[in-house]
Amino acid sequence: MIRSLRTGAAILALTAGTALAQQTDITIGMVLEPPNLDPTGGAAAAIDEVVYANVFEGLTRFASDGSIVSGLAESWEISEDGTTYTFTLREGVTFHDGSAMTAYDVVFSLDRARAEGSTNAQPSLFANIVLVEAVDDTTVEVTLDGPDGAFLFDMAWGDAVIVSPDSAETNATNPIGTGPFRFVEWAQGDRVELTRYDAYWGDAPALEDATFRFVSDPNAAFAAMMAGDVDAFPNFPAPETLSSFEADPRFSVIVGSTEGETILAMNNAQPPLDDIRVRQAISHAINRQDIIDGAMFGYGTPIGTHFAPHNPDYVDLTANSAYDPDAARALLEEAGATDLTLRLMLPPPSYARRGGEIIAAQLREVGIETEITNLEWAQWLEQVFRGYDFDLTIVSHTEPADINIYANPEYYFQYDNDAFQALMEELATTSDPAARTALNQQAQQMIAADFVNGYLFQLAKTGVANADIEGLWENSPTQANDLTGVRWVE
Structure with missing residues (x-):
């Protein structure tokens, strides 16, 4: 009996000791494997999936609930006219090579991101910066060309992380x-x-x-x-x-x-997709729910524009491009675009590969054939994203609140609309929440009415x-x- 008790105690002690050795x-x-590891030098989501908040930090950052919280900036003050942000940096911050992070690194990082010829994938985040100055080692003053209600949000992106001049050129590897x-x-x-x-x-x-x-x-x-x-x-x-x-x-x-708007992107600058009737026909040929069920096994929320349904500014425009194959055929006939064959370039994610097969079958039902090419991620970035060499592609845009990409006519789907660009300029200088909501909703309606892309679902x-x-x-x-x-x- 005594021996048995001692054995039990030993087991308990051993168990307690094991519990203390918590896995670390x-x-x-x-x-996807990232093409490089520098979030300031590439558009691939896989880069941030490895390094955001883990290796690199910005002045502000996203919390898990989507709110903007302090990062390397401990606090900030905004001038009365909304054009000057004064950031107070945390003290005692060092880079992983042991060098101190100071205001001068912030100046370098923001100036580098907005410089002519910058490789940063999101130049619009920095377009309204006029001047970045180091007041002292822990104080940075950023002057904008006008008030910007989204500036702290923009500084939380992975593209806006702070890097050192000593390692900026080698951060990719x-x-x-x-x-x-x-x-x-x-x-x-x-x-x-x-x-x-x-x-x-x-x-x-x-x-x-x-x-x-x-x-x-x-x-x-x-x-x-x-x-x-x-x-x-x-x-x-x-x-x-x-x-x-x-x-x-x-x-x-x-x-x-997620923030991932999954779209059937169309090359708006290339015939026959430069004809809105063809883009509209493709949009009406798509049965979103079949794609969600077949490619995502029911996980995903249908969308009718490039905006997240969980965002309070979202407008449900799915009816604008409702599944209507008869309307699709009529639009194609009206545009003189019968017997079409379009190139469908698919990156590696399963939502793209599986969804592409379903969309190809749906397009065939209205008279559009597709030539499917499966690309690796690096190939997709080179041929589609940078080379514009495609007709259709499927990709999930996981950047937060990124409808402003439609204001860049050199973005890969090459949508060029002066009215939309003016709308985004107005949004960039608007800080009133109600006014920003109205502009965001107008922007959603504009790209939906232009059938810029086929809007599929919000990635779960x-x-x-x-x-x-x-x-x-x-x-x-x-x-x-x-x-x-x-x-x-x-």
Whole structure:
């Protein structure tokens, strides 16, 4: 009896000791590998999914609920006329190479982003900046050409992170930021490894090491989760298997929303898609719900314009491009665009590959044939995004509140509308919330009426994680896998 009690005590002590050894590393699954690791030098969402809030930080940042909170700027003051922002920076911030982060790095970063010839993918974020000055080491003054109610929001984007002049040119392959994790290794085609930065200015994350592993195949992603090779897959590519994870107590399924407007993008500058009647016909040929059911297994919200349904300014314009194959055929005949064959370029995500097959069948029903080409992500960026060499493509735009991309006639779908550009200029200088709502809604209606693209659905965030992990974002207010609050609970 005594021996039995001692054995039980030993087991309890051993169990307690094991509990103290809490796991501090994590492996995150991602569908796409980033083309580089510099968020100021590329448009791919996968860049921010690795480095946003983990490696790089901006003056402000997005919180998990979409609100804008302080980042490297501890506080700020806005002049009475709304044109001058004075930022007070946090003290004791260092880059991962040990050098101090000061106001001069902020000046460098913002001036670099807005310079002529900048490789920044979002130049509109900086277009209204007139001057950036370092008042002292911890104070920066930014002067705008007019009041801008979205400026603090813009500074939270990954494209606006603060970088050092010493490492800016090599951040693509060796990122050096100010975040709680520093870069260790990029094994291209496989993974990126980060480790906790011990000199971080803020609260230390619970995790010590993080690996982002790239698993593009849905079947391989399922197998990796089941085998425990991946601890969490925040954007899981096989929604048809989620029921298996829901039935397994080892896992938790996390379903939320994203900022990802998933669209059938059209090359507006290239015949026959420069004819609004052809674009309208394509829009009416699309059955959104069939795409959501067939490609996303029911996960997704139909959209009729480029705006997130969870945004309070959203206008439901799905009826404007309702599924109507008879109307589509009539419009094509009116435009003299019968017997069309269009090139449909598809990037790797399953929503694009699966959705493309469904859309091709729907277009065939109204007399439009498609030539499908499956592209790797780097090819898509080169040929479609930068080269304009496409007719149709499917992509999810995960940047927050990014309807302003339609004001750039050089953006890949090449929509050029002076009235829309003037509307965005007015929005940029408007701070009154009610007035901004009215302008946002007018913008949504304008691009829907012009049938710029085929608007499909808002991408759902369907994630799978080990049930002992907490702190992963449920929703995606920006394209990020923020690990700062992630921890193992057992």
